[in-house]
Amino acid sequence: MDLRILTKLNAERAARRAAVLVTDIKKGTQRLVLEADILNDPLGAHLGDALRMGRSGMIETETGQVFLTVQAPSVRIIAIGAVHISQALVPMARQLGHDVIIIDPRTAFASPERFPDVTLIAEWPDKALQMLGADRYTAYVMLTHDPKIDDPALFHALRSDAFYIGALGSRKTHGSRLERLRTEGFSDTDISRIKAPIGLPIGAISPAEIALSILGEITASLRLKADGTRATR
Amino acid sequence: MISTDDDILKQAEMWRLEGRGVAMATVMETWGSAPRPVGSHLIIDQDGNFLGSVSGGCVEGSVISEAIDVIESGTAKMLEFGVADETAWRVGLSCGGKIHVYVEKVL
Numbered sequence: 001m002d003l004r005i006l007t008k009l010n011a012e013r014a015a016r017r018a019a020v021l022v023t024d025i026k027k028g029t030q031r032l033v034l035e036a037d038i039l040n041d042p043l044g045a046h047l048g049d050a051l052r053m054g055r056s057g058m059i060e061t062e063t064g065q066v067f068l069t070v071q072a073p074s075v076r077i078i079a080i081g082a083v084h085i086s087q088a089l090v091p092m093a094r095q096l097g098h099d100v101i102i103i104d105p106r107t108a109f110a111s112p113e114r115f116p117d118v119t120l121i122a123e124w125p126d127k128a129l130q131m132l133g134a135d136r137y138t139a140y141v142m143l144t145h146d147p148k149i150d151d152p153a154l155f156h157a158l159r160s161d162a163f164y165i166g167a168l169g170s171r172k173t174h175g176s177r178l179e180r181l182r183t184e185g186f187s188d189t190d191i192s193r194i195k196a197p198i199g200l201p202i203g204a205i206s207p208a209e210i211a212l213s214i215l216g217e218i219t220a221s222l223r224l225k226a227d228g229t230r231a232t233r
Numbered sequence: 234m235i236s237t238d239d240d241i242l243k244q245a246e247m248w249r250l251e252g253r254g255v256a257m258a259t260v261m262e263t264w265g266s267a268p269r270p271v272g273s274h275l276i277i278d279q280d281g282n283f284l285g286s287v288s289g290g291c292v293e294g295s296v297i298s299e300a301i302d303v304i305e306s307g308t309a310k311m312l313e314f315g316v317a318d319e320t321a322w323r324v325g326l327s328c329g330g331k332i333h334v335y336v337e338k339v340l
Contacts, residue, residue, distance in 0.1 A: 001339050006246050029307050051329060056272025058262050065337065067261050069272055
């Protein structure tokens with residue numbers, strides 16, 4: 001592999017853009033196809049499929065075997081609420097290779113002392129989220145259970161392609177949340193995207209356990225199909 | 234903590250920029266039960282330092298020694314591992330799968 005290709009591949013990932021490395025096994029040649037160029041590529045259909053599935057693999061072409069190394073952007077978790085659960089979530093998410101952004105307008109919560117080494121935005125979600133631009137590799141986690149803060153973020157999330165939207169709160173809290181969302185004009189299909197109560201049912205009690213259950217649910221959303229079977233391996 | 238495949242490729246770039254000889258191994262095909270999915274990477278430098286994995290630790294030793302050859306020769310090669318014979322315990326996959334690992338030099 002040419003170092004220039006490796007450098008370009010790493011730069012594309014840092015910019016949160018997908019790319020596919022195409023290796024011709026017989027010839028030993030390689031080229032990098034950027035997401036924007038996939039449509040016009042001779043192997044466009046194959047590359048598009050591989051990227052949609054997020055799956056690297058060998059394909060057969062007229063000229064022999066070609067390996068596609070798919071590089072999708074890393075998962076980005078946008079957590080609303082600089083709360084205790086978020087403090088536990090940050091190191092665990094990092095271990096999984098996810099990027100985390102914490103948003104909370106309450107500066108007493110969103111302090112660098114409480115959240116060192118993580119992107120922290122002490123702004124109201126509607127303002128902060130406008131700047132971020134969510135893609136389909138984004139997971140939203142609403143953790144304040146304060147409608148003033150969570151709701152604007154939820155509206156934003158439901159209008160995005162985010163692959164995961166979770167909201168903390170009891171069934172009762174979630175019930176009144178759904179009422180507000182319907183009033184805001186969201187359909188039942190929209191609303192059904194929200195995972196609430198948030199997290200896998202593992203009996204989590206402590207903030208770290210709740211963070212674990214949320215990350216487990218995010219992993220499941222990433223890896224499993226809607227029917228619970230494996231999408232990729 | 235460098236544990237994701239993304240960090241591993243970044244590390245390969247950094248090693249190369251430091252002037253080290255570097256090879257990259259990629260799981261290209263798997264059959265049956267294989268511990269690491271297609272697309273998993275292991276990077277190796279000329280001294281045998283490595284990061285990442287292509288199996289659960291079963292064949293890494295063999296991939297690393299092949300990778301050092303690849304760094305010297307510059308010629309990429311495809312390695313195959315399975316559990317076909319009694320030497321399997323040494324360089325085989327105890328899970329019973331078969332994998333193809335492509336090893337190439339970072340030029």
